[in-house]
Amino acid sequence: MNAIAPSRDIFEAVANEHRRELLVLLAEEKESSLRQLTAHFQMGRTAVSKHLTILMDAGLVASRKVGRETRYQVNPAPLRQIGDWISFYEKFWKEKIGVLSQILKEQ
Secondary structure, three states, X not given: OOOOOOOOOHHHHHXXXXXXHHHHHHHHOOOEEHXXXXXXXXXXXXXXXXXXXXXXXXXXXXXXXXXXXXXEXXXXXXXXXHHHHHHHHHHHXXXXXXXXXXXXXXX
């Protein structure tokens, strides 16, 4: 398995719907080959491979060689950064809505 430091922004990596779908597929399976992953899309291996490269550059996917085949696995740990960012804004908006609710009750 490769353990290279992420060189791409996680938010950029998950901004694409195909890459998010790849993450779901990889989360459901222990690991998958490019051929197995490509079967889920209406695009060629080259396109799926490019999406996987972006996910690997962000540290979200790891790969390992098994004979002549490359197997891909999800690495969910970096997604915590997205969860933390969302949690901050969820708390922020809950507080703002609470204040607005209180103001409306007072009027």
